[in-house]
Amino acid sequence: MDLIVYGIPNCDTVKKARTWLADHGLNAVFHDFKKQGVPEAQLDNWLTDVGWETLLNRKGTTWRKLDVALQTGVTDSASAKQVMLAHASTLKRPVIAWPSGRVTVGFTPDQWPA
Numbered sequence: 001m002d003l004i005v006y007g008i009p010n011c012d013t014v015k016k017a018r019t020w021l022a023d024h025g026l027n028a029v030f031h032d033f034k035k036q037g038v039p040e041a042q043l044d045n046w047l048t049d050v051g052w053e054t055l056l057n058r059k060g061t062t063w064r065k066l067d068v069a070l071q072t073g074v075t076d077s078a079s080a081k082q083v084m085l086a087h088a089s090t091l092k093r094p095v096i097a098w099p100s101g102r103v104t105v106g107f108t109p110d111q112w113p114a
Helices: 012-023 040-050 061-065 068-072 077-086
Strands: 004-007 029-032 095-097 103-105
Touching: 004 012, 040 077, 040 103
Parallel strands: 004 029
Antiparallel strands: 004 095, 095 103
């Protein structure tokens, strides 16, 4: 299994993560949410592994621009999934799928294998 970084290329956090991985000799495949979309099967796995509360970025511009009714309608994994599929930028980034099968969200190198 490959090391895969999911995110958006112009996101500063994604850039930091990709740089850190490269500096530590870890080659990663990059999956661009904007160009390639959010892979639904993977999203299901992430929701199971880390939970919707961890995956959903409620601090970002995209979330803040969503209709209040849509925001308040996100109350569980299923409703969060629909929003994340429709608005890829509501996913916290990066999502990293490690070769071990582990998934991490965000730039957290203290939790990553070096």
